[in-house]
Amino acid sequence: MKIAIVGGTGDLGEALAKRLCSKYEVIVGSRSAEKASVAAQKIRQEVKKTLGTEVVVKGFQNEMASSLADVVVLAVPYEFALETANALSKSINPNSILVCPVVPMKKGEGGFEYSPPNSLSMAQAVSNIVKVPVVAAFHTLPAERLGDLSVQPDFDVPICGDSKEAIETVKNIVLSIPNLRPLVVGPLKLSYLVESLTPLILNVAIKNKLKNLSIKFV
16 A cells, blocks of 8 residues: 655654555655655655665655555645645545645634634545545644654544545554554544644643643543
């Protein structure tokens, strides 16, 4: 299976690429093909140094990356998510699925607030654009902890989606990362519940001087 991470040069994208490339062929996507290629080389070198394994990680411009993949992860900042989704809609493999970890939020006086576009969750808004099955996942993973290959993050990953097959695919991807547990929340219309967890986690972390928070259901 080929997994393209659009926004793979960002913190979350790079962390996911490092974790997934041991089990899958990973394609790092960026607006710049050169930047994507450099990021892919960096990931290959770090994985080899830390884990001692050779992995397949390639770098391409976003549209090319999405056309080659079976699963596309939209790991871009929320300000660029809809613009990027529009660009991908013309190139994405029609037989693929798209994973949306994007969280629409803004910083107010009291802290971070959930701020979805046009009364839709970000995952729903993206689903209306790309016309492939969309699964909401990976919102609550701290990129720093996820990207540190010397530790095993013991977190839960809530998932929403309308396609059972797509959900099963994403569950298996989550399970490929040791100690992560996928938990199905429901259809995509409930993805706002999962997206809104991220500003909650950030506010708790900031107010209580904590780092690398996530969630675990017990």
